[in-house]
Amino acid sequence: MSEPGALPLSPPPSTLPPPVPPWASAAGDAAAAPPLDTPPLLDRSAPRECRVLGDWTVLSLREQYGALQAAVADTTAQASDTLWDLRAVGRLDTAGALTLWMGWGRKPPRRLLWLPEHVTLFAQFMQPGALPQRRPRLGPGLALAGDRLRGFLSHAHDLVALLGQLLLDGLRMARQPGLIGWREISANVFRAGAQALPITALVGFLVGLTLSYLMSRQLRAYGADIFITNILGLAVLRELGPLLAAIIVAGRSGSAMTAQIGVMRVTQELDALSVMGISHTVRLVAPKVAALAVALPLVALWTSALMLLGGMAAAHSQLGLDLATFAHRLPAVVQPANLWLGWAKSMLFGGLIALLACHFGLRVRPNTESLGQSVTQSVVTAITLVIVVDAVFAVLFSEVGL
Template sequence: MSDGAQFAIEHDDGGQGVLALSGPYLVSSIGNIDDALDSIDEPFGRLDLSGVTEIDTVGAWVACRLASRNDAEIVGASDRAQRLIKAVQGAGNDAELRPDRQSVWLRVPEAMGQMVMNGFAGMKGVVGFLGQVILAVFSLFRHPSRFRGKALVRQLELVGVDALPIIGLMSFLIGIVIAQQGAVQLAAFGAETLTVNLVGRITLRELGVLMTAIMVAGRSGSAFAAQIGTMKLTEEVDAMRTIGISPIEALVIPRIIACTFMMIVLGFYASVVAIVGGAVVGDLMLGIPFWTFLERIKEVVPIYDLWVGLIKAPVFGLIVALAGCYNGMQVAGNSEEVGLRTTMAVVSAIFAVIVLDAFFAVFFTEIGWG
């Protein structure tokens, strides 16, 4: 006979069914027969525990569940079993495990309303953060000795110098793709030489600065959010406030200045490298000598295309830095918030950059720089 928990259906003298439990009814032994107990479909009026050698809270809960399901009386329980059964019965709860789900006509408006409220709360937070930044800038003008020059130089290195290899490679490949695909399409009209115009104008006006901003958002914007967010969790930001150091002046302002300035440099650098990539394709595929391609760029690309890119670059850098620093300062609670805010910083920065790029395109077209 097995030493584990067992059960059997018996009948008393009156023919009434009796479920007799035997053996140890413990959390370690009851799992083997739990499914079998649930599948009992024969009715019984009594639950006999006289054969149970050991019992714990789980065993008492199983006995109570079986008795309540069949409206049966528990008999033959030891003193320990009676105490556990009484405790388990007192802890019962008839509440639903899951609340009733509202209809779609209520859930959708409620979700939309929550999104609107969250949007207004986010706008309020952004405006408040911008106010803090502006006040910190004026404060540094009044007290220039508080400006952290070493922190600015460090951020210039992290945002700009360290990003040169990856942005250069990305821009070079983008120039190759634009030139190759443009040449294939223009060949249908016998206008392969216009590939120079295509590469020069699209890189200087749009893709050079735009792709650089997206790369900086993913690289430096996320780093800003993660660094400041981690400092918030470890209470370093609170410690700075305690000793009289403004976190905005010490952490945010150097990052904003570095990202804004370096976006100009990186955007111009990316455009130049993309043009070089296009010149390589022109030399290898179109028969346009490398230096001739570059000389032709000066003739076919108007100077205002360069100014369009240089004007957009610092604005994009400012947006990326503000998104990263703002989301970093909003971190609170636990380490999961750091990952969430880092993701929000990158997504919001890229979205804002693309929207602003669309507005810039319309604006420059209206003023005759289209």
């Protein structure tokens, strides 16, 4: 707002005599050319009035932005109804206008006199969202916690959206079986299942050997050698076999899935699929989720068998327990419900690992640094959630098969 006789968004009325620019000669030669790089000044000699003089350009303001902005803000704070006169300014560009605008508190003063060419400069700052709003400063701990919370909510939102789209596309594929990528499912079953058998066999055998060796020493001290079959069979078939297989597959196959989709993002293959009208979930996500949900229970069964084999070897070495006796007692002491529970968990683990791998792969930005970060996040998140889900299953089904 301006005082009577002056409009904030229009040139001053003709009734007000134009001021003499500071570079004019003593004889009143207002047409004389201003010198270059006239220092920016604020003339506050008149009460409740501030005249802006000199050149307010990016070159004239160098190393003075903060001081001049503080001076403008101080003048505004001392009297909110100060008359700001910009008619005598030499040159004014966006940098000078921004300095004044920030000093005014991101809004025009109540009393303002300016020239027509100044309207365009300041109009760009009056648009909504033209300048980022100042956020209250938080401590480093709160700021970090806020960033982590926003990141978690963003991931949760995208993951739920991906799951919903997968369910909708699953219904569409059920009505149109021709959309199902059987070849892609078969290839993922081979890569995530068959090719993972050697490493899971080695790790499973060694883990079973170690567990049985440690438990045998403790059981022998109490004369309970025969109970090695109960403890090892229940622990392996119900918990350790599915969990160990899921962790290995998450680190091996989950990272490969994330990297595959991430590279497609970097090479713009995902954009090409979108242009051709091919759904990412139908072509990429659904086959991987289905394949891993089928392959992981088989890998878990294989891993459990090798763990039991390693446990039998250690029990025979430490306790002298016959291998035939171990194999004969195992079905009698471990109920079939434990095996079915392990299989059900493995199917859920497989679908969860594949879904997370695709989620992080689709969030990759088109650069190699983002690709590496997404692969790491995919593996860490998948392993963490697998352990959390396994703990939930252990609590919910604590009375089943025991």
